[in-house]
Amino acid sequence: MSREASAETDVLLRRHGLQVTAQRLAVLRAVSDRAHRTADDIYRVARAEIGAISSQAVYNTLTALTDKGILRRIQPAGSPARYEDRVGDNHHHLICRTCRRMIDVDCAVGDTPCLTAADDSGYEIDEAEVIYWGRCPECVAGPRSRAVTHHKETAREEKDRRV
Amino acid sequence: MSREASAETDVLLRRHGLQVTAQRLAVLRAVSDRAHRTADDIYRVARAEIGAISSQAVYNTLTALTDKGILRRIQPAGSPARYEDRVGDNHHHLICRTCRRMIDVDCAVGDTPCLTAADDSGYEIDEAEVIYWGRCPECVAGPRSRAVTHHKETAREEKDRRV
DNA sequence: GGCTGATCTAGACTCACTCCAAGGTTGGGG
DNA sequence: CCCCAACCTTGGAGTGAGTCTAGATCAGCC
Incomplete structure (x- = not known):
């Protein structure tokens, strides 16, 4: 995701009444960067990017974004949940x-x-x-x-x- | 599942090279009695019926029967696995x-x-x-x-x- | 700049399996 | 009827994925 896309993401969150935090931006970036990542993948990617984020924050964010329809959760049999931003x-x-x-x-x-x-x-x-x-x-x-x-x-x- | 169906079940197991045991019959009966039960439901139903069965035996049986294609496992999001005999x-x-x-x-x-x-x-x-x-x-x-x-x-x- | 509710953190906890081990029972071929 | 591989039992430990809680922090409106 490029620099200017970050501003978009910003607006996207705000439009859904969500606060804009470094954690949420990192999570969104991790998901849009590559589809079908698991919560754990996203956790590690986001952590690598912004240095510190708890796995709970990742779960919270993913749940919030999924509820708002910004992300889609896919849960295939025998596999942890995966996320994508193609909704x-x-x-x-x-x-x-x-x-x-x-x-x-x-x-x-x-x-x-x-x-x-x-x-x-x-x-x-x-x-x-x-x-x-x-x-x-x-x-x-x-x-x-x-x-x-x-x-x-x-x-x-x-x-x-x-x- | 009626009395005579039990004989069918018997044959079904044998045909797949599985021994016929009280536990397996009870598991099969629990599944065919009502579709979409969870392993835990099946455990409790089977236990109520034949008195003693370990949860291990239930898991083993369900795995064996699913592998043989006798049962089908459904794993919907946010729910434990469920089983049905309509395959x-x-x-x-x-x-x-x-x-x-x-x-x-x-x-x-x-x-x-x-x-x-x-x-x-x-x-x-x-x-x-x-x-x-x-x-x-x-x-x-x-x-x-x-x-x-x-x-x-x-x-x-x-x-x-x-x- | 201050306030307040939204969000984040660490860590304990739950749930649904899964995988031993070691001993006991039983189905069914010979 | 015997035997043995297949099966079941208790018991316990472990795991992955996610949930809960309580307290700290921060975004964003005033």
């Missing part, structure tokens, strides 16, 4: 069963049609969360012992910039 | 954000079309997991303080038989 465009996720890498995919059907279940049983549906499970090209090619690593940030992953 | 028919789930109640919904589109993402990015997709989030009719009607109860089995829930 409101109803895209979905594709996760590799072997290396747990997650990428975005656009909605298969179109605009927001995924929101329509065949029978909603009277529920007021506000979100359809779609997770495609499979294996990524690399894991299909070479099924090395990367299995079920609830990996932190790996060197390999570093190259996966925002999609 | 292989590609149905989805609808969860109330307020009371966490979960019900089945049939696939919105048809047979197994949910498996098709717009762009699979070279991934080999084998499952599409869809979770619809919303609020159930009761929580819409009366938003009482049931919020975010990671409830155990409540009296109210008892009436939700298999869908």
Whole structure:
């Protein structure tokens, strides 16, 4: 995220009635810098950046921002929650069963049609969360012992910039 | 599950190379009796039924049965894992954000079309997991303080038989 | 610059597993 | 009917992810 984007972020927080703090800016930067980070990743990235931040502040901030709809929380089975700042465009996720890498995919059907279940049983549906499970090209090619690593940030992953 | 169904269950286990034990039968019965139970629910139901079973045995059994594809594990955000015996028919789930109640919904589109993402990015997709989030009719009607109860089995829930 | 509520901090705590170990029981093939 | 691998039991320790609490600090309005 560039210098001028920081001012934007500033406004974004204020618009939602949130105070602007160094911690919140760092968290937002960590998330927008790379999608699908875990709370722990974000904690370490933010700490590296601003020197001091507690993991609680990270959790608080992520919860606050998720509640305000600024961030989106994704919680795939067997994995800690991950966060992204791409909200409101109803895209979905594709996760590799072997290396747990997650990428975005656009909605298969179109605009927001995924929101329509065949029978909603009277529920007021506000979100359809779609997770495609499979294996990524690399894991299909070479099924090395990367299995079920609830990996932190790996060197390999570093190259996966925002999609 | 009725008396004669127990014989079926027997065969089911054997077919997958698993020994037939009282504990496994009790676990299977607890799951098929009502879908979407948690490991803890199953533990208590099974214990009530056969008198003695350790939580380890429940976890072992659930893991074994899930691995064999006899049960399906669902792990929604902010909730412990839940189990169901309705496998292989590609149905989805609808969860109330307020009371966490979960019900089945049939696939919105048809047979197994949910498996098709717009762009699979070279991934080999084998499952599409869809979770619809919303609020159930009761929580819409009366938003009482049931919020975010990671409830155990409540009296109210008892009436939700298999869908 | 002062005040006040929003936010941050450290650290204890909970929950849902998960993984031993070591001994006891039991299903089912031979 | 015997045997042994598969299974279960108690008990305890450990872990990852998140939650709670109480007190300190800070943003931003006046």
